[in-house]
Amino acid sequence: MENQLDPIDKRIMNELTLDARIPFVKLATKLKVSNTLIHQRMKKMKALGIISNPTYRLKPAQLGYETSSYTSIMLENSKLIPAAEKELSKIPEIVECVNISGRYALLVKIYAKNNKHLRDIIYERIHTIEGVEGTNSTISFETAFIRNVPLVVE
Numbered sequence: 001m002e003n004q005l006d007p008i009d010k011r012i013m014n015e016l017t018l019d020a021r022i023p024f025v026k027l028a029t030k031l032k033v034s035n036t037l038i039h040q041r042m043k044k045m046k047a048l049g050i051i052s053n054p055t056y057r058l059k060p061a062q063l064g065y066e067t068s069s070y071t072s073i074m075l076e077n078s079k080l081i082p083a084a085e086k087e088l089s090k091i092p093e094i095v096e097c098v099n100i101s102g103r104y105a106l107l108v109k110i111y112a113k114n115n116k117h118l119r120d121i122i123y124e125r126i127h128t129i130e131g132v133e134g135t136n137s138t139i140s141f142e143t144a145f146i147r148n149v150p151l152v153v154e
Helices: 007-018 024-031 035-047 078-088 115-126
Strands: 067-075 094-099 106-112 132-140
Touching: 007 024, 007 035, 024 035, 067 078, 067 115, 078 094, 078 106, 106 115, 115 132
Parallel strands: none
Antiparallel strands: 067 106, 067 132, 094 106
16 A cells, blocks of 8 residues: 555645645645645545545543443454444444454443443443453543554655
């Protein structure tokens, strides 16, 4: 994928990670290229799957979610991963689910209103999924930062 990107593509992505709402006309002016070029490059990067539609990042604490955790999930058998992922995707408080190595098969990030709500999600929603043997949760006090992967401009 790296060799399909040139310095202009990388400059576009760097600018968009700073402000995803920047109008293409303003972006073109800032990068000293044509508006048409920006549109073409954006179309190319979407087709390559490098970028997707921009979204707003909600602030969970402002919405009443006082507790967050990273919860590792142990399954009876690795063959159960796809079914477990499907069931976990039905729990709206789970905002991320990744397949991991080691004794635990999955790691999810959960936002809950409070500790009781978190306990209910874990015991009543996650533990009831077929094949779940156990969980291990780490409470997150705060997020220091979130960022995209680095892009090196040549």
